[in-house]
Amino acid sequence: MERTTLDLWVGLFVLAGIGALVFLALKVGNVGAFDTNKTYAITANFNNIGGLKVKAPVKSAGVVVGRVAEIRFNTADYEAEVVLNIGSVYKFPKDTSAAIMTSGLLGEQYIALEAGADDKMLAQGDTLKITQGAVVLENLIGQFIYGKSGEAGKSAAPAQ
Amino acid sequence: MHDNLVEIRGLHFAYGSRPILRGVDLTARRGQVIAIMGSSGCGKTTLLRLIGGSIRSTQGSVEVEGQDVAGLDQNGLYRLRRRMGMLFQFGALFTDMSVFDNVAFQLREHTNLPEPMIRDLVLMKLNAVGLRGAHDLMPAELSGGMARRVALARAIALDPMLIMYDEPFAGLDPISLGVTGNLIRRLTDTLGLTSIVVTHDVQESLKMVDYVYFISEGVVEARGTAAEIKSSGLPFVHQFVHGEEDGPVPFHYPAEPYGVDLGLNHA
Amino acid sequence: MLDGVRKLGRQTIDGVWRLGVAMRFFMLTLLHSGICLRRPQLVIREIFTAGVLSLIIIVISGLFVGMVLGLQGYETLQKYGSESALGSLVALSLVRELGPVLAALLFASRAGSAITAEIGLMKATEQIAAMEMMAVDPIARVVAPRFWGALISMPLLAAMFSAMGIFGGYLVGVVLIGVDEGSFWSQMQAAVDFRQDILNGVFKSGVFGVAVTVIALFEGYAAPPTAEGVSRATTRTVVTSSLAILALDFVLTAFMFRGA
Numbered sequence A: 001m002e003r004t005t006l007d008l009w010v011g012l013f014v015l016a017g018i019g020a021l022v023f024l025a026l027k028v029g030n031v032g033a034f035d036t037n038k039t040y041a042i043t044a045n046f047n048n049i050g051g052l053k054v055k056a057p058v059k060s061a062g063v064v065v066g067r068v069a070e071i072r073f074n075t076a077d078y079e080a081e082v083v084l085n086i087g088s089v090y091k092f093p094k095d096t097s098a099a100i101m102t103s104g105l106l107g108e109q110y111i112a113l114e115a116g117a118d119d120k121m122l123a124q125g126d127t128l129k130i131t132q133g134a135v136v137l138e139n140l141i142g143q144f145i146y147g148k149s150g151e152a153g154k155s156a157a158p159a160q
Numbered sequence B: 001m002h003d004n005l006v007e008i009r010g011l012h013f014a015y016g017s018r019p020i021l022r023g024v025d026l027t028a029r030r031g032q033v034i035a036i037m038g039s040s041g042c043g044k045t046t047l048l049r050l051i052g053g054s055i056r057s058t059q060g061s062v063e064v065e066g067q068d069v070a071g072l073d074q075n076g077l078y079r080l081r082r083r084m085g086m087l088f089q090f091g092a093l094f095t096d097m098s099v100f101d102n103v104a105f106q107l108r109e110h111t112n113l114p115e116p117m118i119r120d121l122v123l124m125k126l127n128a129v130g131l132r133g134a135h136d137l138m139p140a141e142l143s144g145g146m147a148r149r150v151a152l153a154r155a156i157a158l159d160p161m162l163i164m165y166d167e168p169f170a171g172l173d174p175i176s177l178g179v180t181g182n183l184i185r186r187l188t189d190t191l192g193l194t195s196i197v198v199t200h201d202v203q204e205s206l207k208m209v210d211y212v213y214f215i216s217e218g219v220v221e222a223r224g225t226a227a228e229i230k231s232s233g234l235p236f237v238h239q240f241v242h243g244e245e246d247g248p249v250p251f252h253y254p255a256e257p258y259g260v261d262l263g264l265n266h267a
Numbered sequence C: 001m002l003d004g005v006r007k008l009g010r011q012t013i014d015g016v017w018r019l020g021v022a023m024r025f026f027m028l029t030l031l032h033s034g035i036c037l038r039r040p041q042l043v044i045r046e047i048f049t050a051g052v053l054s055l056i057i058i059v060i061s062g063l064f065v066g067m068v069l070g071l072q073g074y075e076t077l078q079k080y081g082s083e084s085a086l087g088s089l090v091a092l093s094l095v096r097e098l099g100p101v102l103a104a105l106l107f108a109s110r111a112g113s114a115i116t117a118e119i120g121l122m123k124a125t126e127q128i129a130a131m132e133m134m135a136v137d138p139i140a141r142v143v144a145p146r147f148w149g150a151l152i153s154m155p156l157l158a159a160m161f162s163a164m165g166i167f168g169g170y171l172v173g174v175v176l177i178g179v180d181e182g183s184f185w186s187q188m189q190a191a192v193d194f195r196q197d198i199l200n201g202v203f204k205s206g207v208f209g210v211a212v213t214v215i216a217l218f219e220g221y222a223a224p225p226t227a228e229g230v231s232r233a234t235t236r237t238v239v240t241s242s243l244a245i246l247a248l249d250f251v252l253t254a255f256m257f258r259g260a
Helices: A003-028 A137-159 B044-052 B074-081 B099-110 B115-128 B144-155 B174-191 B202-206 B226-230 B235-242 B258-262 C002-031 C034-038 C040-050 C052-079 C083-124 C127-133 C138-177 C181-191 C194-222 C227-256
Strands: A039-046 A057-060 A063-074 A079-087 A097-102 A109-114 A130-132 B004-015 B018-029 B033-037 B059-064 B084-087 B162-166 B194-199 B211-216 B219-224
Touching: A003 C040, A003 C052, A003 C083, A003 C138, A003 C181, A003 C194, A039 A063, A039 A097, A039 A130, A057 A079, B004 B044, B004 B194, B018 B033, B018 B044, B018 B194, B018 B219, B033 B044, B033 B174, B033 B202, B044 B059, B044 B084, B044 B162, B044 B194, B084 B144, B084 C127, B099 B115, B099 B144, B115 B144, B144 B174, B162 B174, B174 B194, B174 B202, B194 B202, B202 B226, B202 B235, B211 B226, B211 B235, B219 B226, B219 B235, B226 B235, C002 C138, C002 C194, C034 C040, C034 C138, C040 C052, C040 C083, C040 C138, C052 C083, C052 C138, C083 C127, C083 C138, C083 C181, C083 C194, C083 C227, C127 C138, C138 C181, C138 C194, C194 C227
Parallel strands: A057 A109, A097 A130, B033 B194, B033 B211, B084 B162, B162 B194
Antiparallel strands: A039 A079, A057 A063, A063 A079, A097 A109, B004 B018, B004 B059, B211 B219
16 A cells, blocks of 8 residues: 555544544543642531542532542541532632432432522631531431331221 | 685484484585485475574584574674575565565665665666566566566575575476576576575476585485586486486385285285 | 373463463563664554554444443433433443453454464465565564554554444434433533543553454464464464453453442
8 A cells, every 4th residue: 555545544543543532531531620720628527428429529509510539437526527629610608508419319429519608718628517418218218117107007007 | 705605514403303404514605506406305495494594403513604603693693694595485475565665675674775776776686587567566466486586586685695595496387497597597697696596306407506415314415516416326316317206215105015004914 | 080180281381381482472572662663654554454444343333332332221221210321321331341342352353363364374475484584583573563553553443432332322312212412421421530431441452452462463473384373373363362351351440440
C-alpha cells in the first residue's frame, strides 16, 4: 500500500480511538465535573448513614452540587462523620441541614442539602448542625408489620 | 591479503547424537566457483549454515577471510555477514514487500544512502539479473526461476565478497536452469566474488564450476576440477555423475535379507 | 500408573520450559525495541495491520453487544421500575468488563492469529533465516514493531468498542424503547467514575494487549517450520491468549474493584 494512504488510515484510527476515549471521559464519565481544587469540604455527623458510599452525590433541590469525599466513624460519640466536597460555586448558609435520602425505592443513596436562612455562608472545614440519618428499610418494615399485626390483632379479635 | 577466502579444517558437526559432518576439509579461493555435491541429506546445507555462523561446529574450524567464524560475537558475526550473501533454496524473498523493496532491504537497513541513490543501485542490481522491468511486482507474482534471480540480486546488493547458494537449481525448468547457471558464473567473474554452490545437479554445475567437492556420509569423498570429476574412476563419483541406480550408494535402505522379512526361512 | 505420572512430569517440565523461553523472548523484544523509535514507520505499518484492519469487527461487535445489553438490561430493570438506571448498567458493564475483554478476545482471533501465521510462514519459507544472514536481527526488525503496533492498537480498539456499545445501548434504550434520554445520560455520568472505571478499563486492555501479542509473536516464532506446525501454532495462539485474557481479567478485577 502507498505510504501516504497508510499514514492517513493509521492517523484516522488513532484519532477515532482518542475520540472514543474523550467520549468516555466527558459524556460517560464525570471527569471535570468537580475538580478537587475547586471545592470546599464540610463535615456532617449522622447517627446512621445506611448504605451511603464514598463518591455518592450531594444534591440540593435535586441538583448535584458535590460528592461524598470520606466516611469515618467517630469513636467519641459513636456517630458517622461524613466529609462532603461541595463545588465552590455553590454557597450555602451556615444553618443548612443535611439528610440521607434514597433515589427511588431501591436506588442509590445520596445526601440532600436543605438551605437555611443564615446570613453567614459555610466555609472550608465547617460542620453541619442539623442532620437526619438514613431511613433503614428493615426498621421501617419492622414498624409497619408490628403496627399492622397490632392492628390486625385488634380488628381480628372481635371477629372471632 | 589471504588468497583462500574460506578455509575449513577438520569440521565435525552433530545434531544431538546424530553426526552430520565427520571431518570435512574444504578451501575456497577468491574468484572461484566451488560446488559442493552429494546425495540429499548428506550435510551440504549444514555446511553452508556453519560458514554463515548460524550454527556452531562441535569440532574443527571455519575461517572466512582468516577470521574464525565460531569465535565471533553477535556484532562481529553481523559485520561479517554484511559481506556475505546467501541464496536460499526457494529464494526466501520477503513476501510482504515488492521486488524493489526486497533488493533495497539491506541498503535501507545498513546504509544511510538517500532514496534516489538506493533506487539507482537497486535498478542496477536488478538489471544484472535481467529483471529491471519486474521491479514493482510482488514475490507471489514471480515464477520460481525469477524469484531466485531476484534473491540473487538481493544477495549482491551490498557487493559481498562471498555468495553461498543453497540448491539454486532445484525445481527449475531447463531454460531457467541454464540462465541461473550462467548468471552465477558471470556475476562471480564480473563482480570479483567467490561462490559456493551446494547442489546435486551434476550436469548443470559441471559446466560452470572451477572445483568440486563430493560429500558422502559426512566426509569429503572426492574432489577435483570439473574435467577431473567427469573422467574420475571412483565408483561413487561415477555413480553420481551418471545417475546410476545401484553402486556404492545402494538402492535399498539397509534391511534384513528379503527372505527373512517375508518369513520364507521358517518354512 | 507410573507412566501417567511420568507423562505429567514431562508435561510440567515442558510447560515451565516454554514459559521461560517465552519470557526470555519477551525481554529480548523489549531490549530490541529501540528501532521502533528510530523508524516509527515500521510501527505505523503494524498499527495498520493490527488496528485498522480489526476496526470493522470491533465496531460492529461493540454496537451489537451494546444493543443486546440495552434490551436485556431494560427487561430486567423495568421489573423493579428502575429503567432510568439503564444508562449506568450499559456503561458500567462495557467500560469495566465487556469492552476490554471482548475487544481483546476479538483482537486475539483477528490480529493475534494473523501475527502468528505471518511469522510462522516467514520462518517456514526461510525469510527469517535470510534476514539473519543479511545481518538484520529479526527480533528487532520483525517482532518488536509488531509488538508495539499491536500494543498501541489494543486500548484504542477497546475504547472504541465501549463507545460503540454505549451508543448501541442508547439506540435501543432511548430511541427504540423510549427510556428518558436525560436520565439515561445523567445516571450514567453519576455512576461511571473516570479514574476508577475508565482508566482502569484502559489499563486492563493494555495488559491484555501485551499478553495477546507476546503469545502470538512467540507462538509464531517458535512454530515448527511446516504447514502443520504453523496451523497448530495459530490455533494455540487463539486458545492460549483467550484463556490468558479471562484469567488476567479476574486477577486485575480482583485488585482494582476490591471493596469499592
